[in-house]
Amino acid sequence: MPKPKITSLDVAAKAGVSQSAVSRVFSGASASKSTVKKVREAADQLGYRPNVLARSLITGQSKIIGLVVAYLDNQFYPDALERLSNALQEKGYHILIFMASGQSTDVERVVGELLDYQVDGIITASVGMSDELTKRCEAAGIPVVLFNRGQDDPRLSQVTSDNRAGARKIADFLIAAGHERIAHISGWSGSSTGRERQAGFIDALAAHEMEPVAIADGKFKRDVAAEAALDMVMTAKPDAIFVGNDHMAFAVIDALRHTAGLTVPNDISIIGYDDVPMAAWPSYDLTTMRQPSGQMVEATVDTLLAQIADRSVAPQKTAIDGPLIVRGSSRKPKDM
Amino acid sequence: MPKPKITSLDVAAKAGVSQSAVSRVFSGASASKSTVKKVREAADQLGYRPNVLARSLITGQSKIIGLVVAYLDNQFYPDALERLSNALQEKGYHILIFMASGQSTDVERVVGELLDYQVDGIITASVGMSDELTKRCEAAGIPVVLFNRGQDDPRLSQVTSDNRAGARKIADFLIAAGHERIAHISGWSGSSTGRERQAGFIDALAAHEMEPVAIADGKFKRDVAAEAALDMVMTAKPDAIFVGNDHMAFAVIDALRHTAGLTVPNDISIIGYDDVPMAAWPSYDLTTMRQPSGQMVEATVDTLLAQIADRSVAPQKTAIDGPLIVRGSSRKPKDM
DNA sequence: CTGAAAGCGCTAACAT
DNA sequence: ATGTTAGCGCTTTCAG
Numbered sequence: 001m002p003k004p005k006i007t008s009l010d011v012a013a014k015a016g017v018s019q020s021a022v023s024r025v026f027s028g029a030s031a032s033k034s035t036v037k038k039v040r041e042a043a044d045q046l047g048y049r050p051n052v053l054a055r056s057l058i059t060g061q062s063k064i065i066g067l068v069v070a071y072l073d074n075q076f077y078p079d080a081l082e083r084l085s086n087a088l089q090e091k092g093y094h095i096l097i098f099m100a101s102g103q104s105t106d107v108e109r110v111v112g113e114l115l116d117y118q119v120d121g122i123i124t125a126s127v128g129m130s131d132e133l134t135k136r137c138e139a140a141g142i143p144v145v146l147f148n149r150g151q152d153d154p155r156l157s158q159v160t161s162d163n164r165a166g167a168r169k170i171a172d173f174l175i176a177a178g179h180e181r182i183a184h185i186s187g188w189s190g191s192s193t194g195r196e197r198q199a200g201f202i203d204a205l206a207a208h209e210m211e212p213v214a215i216a217d218g219k220f221k222r223d224v225a226a227e228a229a230l231d232m233v234m235t236a237k238p239d240a241i242f243v244g245n246d247h248m249a250f251a252v253i254d255a256l257r258h259t260a261g262l263t264v265p266n267d268i269s270i271i272g273y274d275d276v277p278m279a280a281w282p283s284y285d286l287t288t289m290r291q292p293s294g295q296m297v298e299a300t301v302d303t304l305l306a307q308i309a310d311r312s313v314a315p316q317k318t319a320i321d322g323p324l325i326v327r328g329s330s331r332k333p334k335d336m
Numbered sequence: 337m338p339k340p341k342i343t344s345l346d347v348a349a350k351a352g353v354s355q356s357a358v359s360r361v362f363s364g365a366s367a368s369k370s371t372v373k374k375v376r377e378a379a380d381q382l383g384y385r386p387n388v389l390a391r392s393l394i395t396g397q398s399k400i401i402g403l404v405v406a407y408l409d410n411q412f413y414p415d416a417l418e419r420l421s422n423a424l425q426e427k428g429y430h431i432l433i434f435m436a437s438g439q440s441t442d443v444e445r446v447v448g449e450l451l452d453y454q455v456d457g458i459i460t461a462s463v464g465m466s467d468e469l470t471k472r473c474e475a476a477g478i479p480v481v482l483f484n485r486g487q488d489d490p491r492l493s494q495v496t497s498d499n500r501a502g503a504r505k506i507a508d509f510l511i512a513a514g515h516e517r518i519a520h521i522s523g524w525s526g527s528s529t530g531r532e533r534q535a536g537f538i539d540a541l542a543a544h545e546m547e548p549v550a551i552a553d554g555k556f557k558r559d560v561a562a563e564a565a566l567d568m569v570m571t572a573k574p575d576a577i578f579v580g581n582d583h584m585a586f587a588v589i590d591a592l593r594h595t596a597g598l599t600v601p602n603d604i605s606i607i608g609y610d611d612v613p614m615a616a617w618p619s620y621d622l623t624t625m626r627q628p629s630g631q632m633v634e635a636t637v638d639t640l641l642a643q644i645a646d647r648s649v650a651p652q653k654t655a656i657d658g659p660l661i662v663r664g665s666s667r668k669p670k671d672m
Numbered sequence: 673c674t675g676a677a678a679g680c681g682c683t684a685a686c687a688t
Numbered sequence: 689a690t691g692t693t694a695g696c697g698c699t700t701t702c703a704g
Contacts, residue, residue, distance in 0.1 A: 353690080
């Protein structure tokens, strides 16, 4: 026996009511106690559950949120994905996932497919939206929230941490600890996140009449960052490096310890950004700026659902501040 | 302006053909060159794309695969998720993701929701299926593949590594390296993966007339495993521990080094299972059994799609063998 | 409060 | 090869 699909019609027959009565019961419209009871019983016996897809055809609500994500090897994203999924599940939505290599042509294709599924909203984790794409989503009336990525387009919502402020805190902390040769391995300079952190960092150093002894673009990649770090310690000889995110910072620490033979923090302080769970592991014990992913997810979901509920709600740009988590990968300021 | 939805009817009007002609063009049925051209042009200008959900209503194919996953903090799963998503994307499918805490009541709820979305197939990553659930999926004609989890039900497909053989290799390797006090921190004993690895390991030791000096259930949790390890080194004093997966092994190494003050592998050898990317990082440099996740994903997708294409295809149980990756967390056998 | 009827956007016979 | 017609399973007027 193939697929004996149970429809609302079957339930109606069994319950001795009309098909629309069944629909009403399951979509929470008005119905008398007795009808509800009869329908529920019949449905339970038959194992009936409404077809979300058929429903979406008429309500225009698929209860599907499209998530576009580029990397899953940076622990920040699986963690966020898990939280997002849970938060949305609670609100009756589910996540349709799309991997995009991060290249814009790829994002293009992916968002196209997303629209085919009539998603109610789109979250992009660390990937940008072309103007063309933004236009299409707007035309389709589908709200977009950029998660952990900023973009200067009023049609797009975004949720980030306060990257500039965070980077400034790091600079101040490093200076307070007496570091004098401070370097920076930035996140990908093509991303707002990478650029903002770098800008805030340089600003704060400048306020103390300092500037980085070296800067390199780590591109959010472990190997690139490790390479850059090894290069720096041979040439610029920094006594501290601010690395644009934890994911790269781990690679930097590994390279410095195991290839360059340096100790952290005695020879050199390393500071990251994100505070992924792994940062607390004893092997790294990484000082880092926390991005409060719980709050970021909450803001993302709130923003998105608000716009889904009412298309006239304006896009929101949210920046959430987080604390500097001081651990053992950095020298302590004297007064601590 | 709200949502000016463009339908196949609009395209038909613009192209001067019937609505079904448009449908044929987009579903790849027969159509003349000239019709195809007219339709494509009209569609491009209007920005038309077929509504997958409406299509699914009639074809019975949603092109959605439900993925149920319990943990994302073990790097093995994000990695697999990424591969699965890419592989399925290539075949025109997409992943609707569901987090299940791993508790059976939770899985129950989640699979229910999954069915509401008319998914074409289900993949569960490291979560089991109750009999009740299996029945419902079978009744609905929806194939299920257990990924990295075995279960003794002929209705379920599964893809795992050869856990028994893998664990045996580890035991043999440890013995060859001259270890005499070997302990085991197993994966969760409620999971096939955990049990099989333990069984294979004990078997292989027994073949050499040895037995573990200590065994504990690490439950696939970092803190539980770390605790167990610290306990073992105080009491049973093992000279090697086989830890049921890499995720726990990292915690064990950290605890041993930073809390117990031992060195790895000089004081004690640690071996893991999975070979997640992090195992190769210099800080851990973990000897481990590789689960070939690329091959496992491939098998999973093949199995699932084969069953979707033809419901009469029997469920498959696939176990894929992998190599032992020898790194620095274990003493080397003398002849190496 | 409830049933009958229309139709969401699409595909699949069925004719032509 | 193309248009016409009948639904897929559901929600939502509209009468009653």
